[in-house]
Amino acid sequence: MKLNLGCGHNRIPGYVNVDSAPACQPDQLWDLEQSPWPWADDSVTEAMFVHSLEHIGFEPRVFLQVITELYRVMAPGGEVKIFAPHPRSDDFLNDPTHVRPITPQMLRLFDRAENDRVKAIGGANTPLAHYTGVDFRIVHQQFVLAEPYATALKDGAIKPAEVSEAMASKWNVAREVRVTLRAIKPAGAA
Template sequence: MASKKKSDSPRKLNLGCGRDVRAGWINLDAMALPGVDVVADLSLCATTPLPFEDGSMDEFLLSHLIEHIAQPLPLMQELWRIAKPGARMQIRVPHGAHDDAWTDPTHVKPYFARSFGYFSQPWYWRADYGYRGDWQPELVTYSVPRRRFAGQMPAQILEQIDALRNVVQEMIVDLVAVKPLRQPKKELMQAANIKISLVE
């Protein structure tokens, strides 16, 4: 069996990497920090395309990045442009009802589980804001402290997430690029699955 060529390896983009430089990934940041491969300002995606070809990326990581972007739709549309059909994306973000979403003065937007539906097309069945990307949220993982919730049923934990502050330590959202673009139709809307993860 022939060995896999380097050019055939999955192309993975670590966006807003900061100091979290990852081997095997294209590390992108707004600053030319050590280990950064590509310097680009992700807040300018509406006017400045990223330096990648259409349909060229297999995987994306946005770890504690998107809450810093005032206008996320141009960014998500640009990432959809460079994504291969079925490309995977993981977004890690503070939950909107946690103090971490607000204490950092560079955070400009809170996120909740349903927020990510707006990165798909079907959710625009009521209004057209010009967004032309289609990322289907598949799984939302709520990371909650084990010491507080051990022994509780998921339904009990979900009730507290909806009613209280500072329950979810981190929200992890897995999405997939849908190509071609779906129609903005209510009947095509799909809710993501929800998972509870107990963390130390």
């Protein structure tokens, strides 16, 4: 099964399109902040959050519950594709329903190997994979650049290092963050 979670009006063919708003006419009406989710353990091979995860889980406890339920329903090796506005973009800032930034750094907190590495060196990152029992590995990340940065990089007018420096210190360099997570778990285990 493939899920398009928080689909809004962005229905994707071949996916079960899920939303809590009846006006979106989802295939399945469900509030993702409610658990347990209605899908079986290990039943989902692919999940998508296309500009929806940043709207979910204002309270940290609820957000962690969403990630825990996501892990439970994902099949071993299943992938979760997340598209979200870059937290330093006006697209993120101007929507009052955005409740949390989604970044690769935050998502790495749900990677058990990364939690182990940080623990071994005495780092201060919150080991959310240890606390929640999940294990998601980032297998791809991409930043979609805003103009004029996208064109300047394509044309060679600026270098990737300059873009990275600008993203760390300026607003509206990147429009979107895209991350793919892989569920790391033994077959048949939730």
